[in-house]
Amino acid sequence: xxxxxxxxxxxxxxxxxxxxxxxxxxxxxxxxxxxxxxxxxxxxxxxxxxxxxxxxxxxxxxxxxxxxxxxxxxxxxxxxxxxxxxxxxxxxxxxxxxxxxxxxxxxxxxxxxxxxxxxxxxxxxxxxxxxxxxxxxxxxxxxxxxxxxxxxxxxxxxxxxxxxxxxxxxxxxxxxxxxxxxxxxxxxxxxxxxxxxxxxxxxxxxxxxxxxxxxxxxxxxxxxxxxxxxxxxxxxxxxxxxxxxxxxxxxxxxxxxxxxxxxxxxxxxxxxxxxxxxxxxxxxxxxxxxxxxxxxxxxxxxxxxxxxxxxxxxxxxxxxxxxxxxxxxxxxxxxxxxxxxxxxxxxxxxxxxxxxxxxxxxxxxxxxxxxxxxxxxxxxxxxxxxxxxxxxxxxxxxxxxxxxxxxxxxxxxxxxxxxxxxxxxxxxxxxxxxxxxxxxxxxxxxxxxxxxxxxxxxxxxxxxxxxxxxxxxxxxxxxxxxxxxxxxxxxxxxxxxxxxxxxxxxxxxxxxxxxxxxxxxxxxxxxxxxxxxxxxxxxxxxxxxxxxxxxxxxxxxxxxxxxxxxxxxxxxxx
Amino acid sequence: xxxxxxxxxxxxxxxxxxxxxxxxxxxxxxxxxxxxxxxxxxxxxxxxxxxxxxxxxxxxxxxxxxxxxxxxxxxxxxxxxxxxxxxxxxxxxxxxxxxxxxxxxxxxxxxxxxxxxxxxxxxxxxxxxxxxxxxxxxxxxxxxxxxxxxxxxxxxxxxxxxxxxxxxxxxxxxxxxxxxxxxxxxxxxxxxxxxxxxxxxxxxxxxxxxxxxxxxxxxxxxxxxxxxxxxxxxxxxxxxxxxxxxxxxxxxxxxxxxxxxxxxxxxxxxxxxxxxxxxxxxxxxxxxxxxxx
Numbered sequence: 031x032x033x034x035x036x037x038x039x040x041x042x043x044x045x046x047x048x049x050x051x052x053x054x055x056x057x058x059x060x061x062x063x064x065x066x067x068x069x070x071x072x073x074x075x076x077x078x079x080x081x082x083x084x085x086x087x088x089x090x091x092x093x094x095x096x097x098x099x100x101x102x103x104x105x106x107x108x109x110x111x112x113x114x115x116x117x118x119x120x121x122x123x124x125x126x127x128x129x130x131x132x133x134x135x136x137x138x139x140x141x142x143x144x145x146x147x148x149x150x151x152x153x154x155x156x157x158x159x160x161x162x163x164x165x166x167x168x169x170x171x172x173x174x175x176x177x178x179x180x181x182x183x184x185x186x187x188x189x190x191x192x193x194x195x196x197x198x199x200x201x202x203x204x205x206x207x208x209x210x211x212x213x214x215x216x217x218x219x220x221x222x223x224x225x226x227x228x229x230x231x232x233x234x235x236x237x238x239x240x241x242x243x244x245x246x247x248x249x250x251x252x253x254x255x256x257x258x259x260x261x262x263x264x265x266x267x268x269x270x271x272x273x274x275x276x277x278x279x280x281x282x283x284x285x286x287x288x289x290x291x292x293x294x295x296x297x298x299x300x301x302x303x304x305x306x307x308x309x310x311x312x313x314x315x316x317x318x319x320x321x322x323x324x325x326x327x328x329x330x331x332x333x334x335x336x337x338x339x340x341x342x343x344x345x346x347x348x349x350x351x352x353x354x355x356x357x358x359x360x361x362x363x364x365x366x367x368x369x370x371x372x373x374x375x376x377x378x379x380x381x382x383x384x385x386x387x388x389x390x391x392x393x394x395x396x397x398x399x400x401x402x403x404x405x406x407x408x409x410x411x412x413x414x415x416x417x418x419x420x421x422x423x424x425x426x427x428x429x430x431x432x433x434x435x436x437x438x439x440x441x442x443x444x445x446x447x448x449x450x451x452x453x454x455x456x457x458x459x460x461x462x463x464x465x466x467x468x469x470x471x472x473x474x475x476x477x478x479x480x481x482x483x484x485x486x487x488x489x490x491x492x493x494x495x496x497x498x499x500x501x502x503x504x505x506x507x508x509x510x511x512x513x514x515x516x517x518x519x520x521x522x523x524x525x526x527x528x529x530x531x532x533x534x535x536x537x538x539x540x541x542x543x544x545x546x547x548x549x550x551x552x553x554x555x556x557x558x559x560x561x562x563x564x565x566x567x568x569x570x571x572x573x574x575x576x577x578x579x580x581x582x583x584x585x586x587x588x589x590x591x592x593x594x595x596x597x598x599x600x601x602x603x604x
Numbered sequence: 605x606x607x608x609x610x611x612x613x614x615x616x617x618x619x620x621x622x623x624x625x626x627x628x629x630x631x632x633x634x635x636x637x638x639x640x641x642x643x644x645x646x647x648x649x650x651x652x653x654x655x656x657x658x659x660x661x662x663x664x665x666x667x668x669x670x671x672x673x674x675x676x677x678x679x680x681x682x683x684x685x686x687x688x689x690x691x692x693x694x695x696x697x698x699x700x701x702x703x704x705x706x707x708x709x710x711x712x713x714x715x716x717x718x719x720x721x722x723x724x725x726x727x728x729x730x731x732x733x734x735x736x737x738x739x740x741x742x743x744x745x746x747x748x749x750x751x752x753x754x755x756x757x758x759x760x761x762x763x764x765x766x767x768x769x770x771x772x773x774x775x776x777x778x779x780x781x782x783x784x785x786x787x788x789x790x791x792x793x794x795x796x797x798x799x800x801x802x803x804x805x806x807x808x809x810x811x812x813x814x815x816x817x818x819x820x821x822x823x824x825x826x827x828x829x830x831x832x833x834x835x836x837x838x839x840x841x842x843x844x845x846x847x848x849x850x851x852x853x854x855x856x857x858x859x860x861x862x863x864x865x866x867x868x869x870x871x872x873x874x875x876x877x878x879x880x881x882x883x884x885x886x887x888x889x890x891x892x893x894x895x896x897x
Contacts, residue, residue: 040607111810118607120808132785136767139787168787260617261624265653267682273651277617277789306616306648307821318605320616320649333624358785372790375624431788438794439784 039117041246044138046124046165047147048155052178055216056147057110057123058088060237063223066112088216116242121145124161131164131405132358135443138165143172143244145237150189150213151182154196156392162197163391163407166204167356167445169427172244173201173208176237180229181215187231203394209244212237250317254342255281256421256429257321258374259291259335264584273304274331275322276375279428281339282316283323288340291331292419293347294565297340299326330564334376336419336429345419345429348449350383354409355402355444356391359436362401363408371414373432373446379415380434386410402442411450420446466543474545480511484538484548484567485597486560489577492520492553494590498577499549501594506547506601514541517551527552531559535566542571547601557583575600608817615642615805616649617789618768619752622803623655625793626750630686630723633658635670636841637825638806639754640677641814644823645805646752647681657684657731659722659748663714664694665701665843673826678732685732687739688722690714701845714843723748723800749795752803756810770802771795812864819857831855 047053079086110121124137144165148158165173175197183189190213201208212221213232220226221236260276287300301324303313315321336345357363363382371380386409388399402408421429434442475481489495499515506513518530541548560574560583576583578590588596622629633639646654660674678685693699693713700710721727725745733740755766767783769791784792795801818825831837836849854860
């Protein structure tokens with residue numbers, strides 16, 4: 031990989047804190063002291079202050095929006111750029127007002143580290159604690175706590191140390207140990223870029239020093255592979271590739287690897303990691319990369335499956351899960367209502383089955399409640415309408431997380447804690463207790479002198495299709511070859527057709543296991559119906575053929591006249 | 605994975621997410637360097653294909669070389685190229701160059717209104733015929749519910765507040781105070797009928813990132829970005845009456861990148877050559893609420 035030696039390392043940091051504790055001033059000061067302000071910008075703001083007869087403040091730099099100026103609070107996540115000798119920083123300004131917790135989460139979720147600002151004069155506030163808790167929930171472990179506005183308390187060491195002891199205790203309760211506390215005055219520039227002479231009692235690092243000590247996230251390549259299937263591409267214009275596309279969250283993948291898709295459990299091998307540029311022979315599929323691969327054995331998978339590597343730790347698959355979640359929605363999360371759960375590329379309907387406990391994130395006080403209100407954190411049981419694949423460990427953070435959609439909006443987020451068993455019997459994972467003989471599929475094929483498979487016939491003329499299928503069945507049997515014709519009647523109602531097609535794979539699979547050559551048919555088969563069948567019958571055992579005109583499928587077409595002859599010839603060729 | 609690899613991967617993920625989630629999707633192509641990088645990212649995301657139309661709003665005041673370049677790439681890469689325009693304002697000469705509108709009013713008519721109507725399908729769309737290479741009026745009135753746009757957070761104040769997936773309501777309004785949360789790679793892809801979503805894959809890129817990526821990936825850009833011996837080049841492309849070249853002798857990508865890193869532009873805003881930004885304190889913000897790019 032081409033690395034650029036002359037470019038610095040990058041890091042996203044989020045700045046959070048209670049409203050009016052001085053975040054914007056801290057950012058303005060960071061930008062000014064690192065020489066990161068565009069010339070035009072500073073002049074523009076100075077000019078605006080002069081026109082409005084207001085004293086210049088660093089905070090105005092960030093208040094680029096009219097809305098924001100009029101309300102006097104930072105309402106959204108703004109991004110600013112500055113750099114030190116060590117790296118380039120993107121500082122994400124997250125709003126302090128509780129109404130905007132969702133914006134704070136948006137900003138913080140993109141960061142590798144956090145600056146948390148507490149006003150020395152006002153002390154630890156509700157949001158100081160809530161933000162600390164949310165940072166922990168979002169998985170941000172590197173936190174620098176800035177005790178700001180030290181100028182307002184005459185740089186008094188006792189005030190600083192009181193806040194340090196109070197807030198450390200809170201962080202300890204939620205399992206976080208901050209990198210450190212720093213007494214600062216952003217307005218006066220104390221301990222931001224330069225060490226303050228007004229606080230000789232503090233001998234720790236400045237804010238910039240501490241930022242440079244933070245670590246960039248380590249590589250996730252050595253973890254088990256997790257690639258949510260984002261899409262399956264099949265383009266026209268002379269490109270016959272069928273590409274499984276997605277972003278690799280953890281691990282890596284190479285040509286030849288065996289992969290398993292969850293929750294379906296389907297397997298195939300990687301033919302090639304497809305190159306994104308025509309001048310490359312092979313692409314990259316490692317943690318962090320948007321990737322895509324073609325398969326050796328064509329199987330039917332679709333968006334929503336989670337691709338893992340055979341032999342590595344598999345993800346959990348369940349439809350009932352215990353989770354911790356935070357709620358952001360305007361209306362509370364209530365049992366019985368239908369929501370959507372999104373994790374990776376999967377999106378399934380889910381219901382809140384049971385609330386185990388609800389907690390106020392600022393007081394850490396737990397209560398029993400019947401609903402989860404906005405800005406609350408809860409432990410609960412969710413039940414989904416379908417199986418979901420996920421991880422229950424924070425090491426695989428990306429697949430350990432989910433969001434909840436309520437009424438078109440992302441209204442909550444959370445972490446999977448545990449896969450629970452199904453409550454109902456005969457659920458999707460229910461086992462059966464069949465037993466069979468000891469003839470292997472290969473032996474059976476040799477004895478019967480044929481490879482069992484399915485010829486799936488369709489066409490717009492239902493009678494022609496049935497005739498061809500029946501004629502072929504007779505001819506095969508006359509030649510001593512086990513064959514069976516099973517089709518969906520042209521007279522079926524929509525409901526009957528759907529039910530018959532649903533049952534077809536189970537019947538066909540038994541016949542295939544018996545070594546039979548199956549001729550299946552359904553008039554006017556749609557691509558969707560074909561896809562559904564391919565979900566159950568692997569592509570190397572299923573061939574679709576269209577008889578006559580008007581083929582809507584991506585399959586070979588035979589003339590409707592004398593179709594059974596052509597089919598026979600095709601079988602003879604193998 | 606270096607910085608550009610990371611930016612590229614996230615942008616491709618977002619473009620693929622948009623393609624998977626929006627039935628009626630298009631990408632705005634302003635012909636500038638940012639949206640051309642976006643186009644190249646789409647070609648990588650879909651392995652050489654671009655499976656949605658590229659929409660250009662033609663003000664008919666674009667520098668001619670931009671239109672030549674647009675049509676050249678559309679032919680070369682077999683793009684589904686569509687343009688829209690405000691035919692009425694052009695016919696009535698209700699424009700700034702005609703002396704009948706302020707710069708901001710002109711932007712509003714030729715860009716914002718033309719864009720809104722083109723996306724909504726209420727004004728004609730002209731699509732490139734790849735046999736004749738002419739543009740034909742298309743009869744489609746399909747509303748684009750997903751629109752991929754190449755804005756960057758570092759461009760100017762209001763853009764730094766954008767989400768990757770940003771909803772706009774029926775009137776194209778952008779409610780900056782109440783945007784949906786966006787975290788853990790999950791985006792707002794569910795939307796009420798009548799609303800649509802702006803998708804911003806380049807939000808995290810800086811001007812320098814864009815140029816370094818152009819160099820790394822050999823992205824073709826309009827030569828207006830380079831000095832051809834007059835000591836002037838364009839840093840940002842727009843309509844000729846309102847976009848001025850800057851003083852610069854950067855003749856190639858290396859020189860542009862060097863200039864951005866160390867030279868005189870390190871501290872000057874990119875859009876400083878855009879006259880409409882200066883007309884009114886929060887004017888651009890107002891335009892953006894209305895859908896301006």
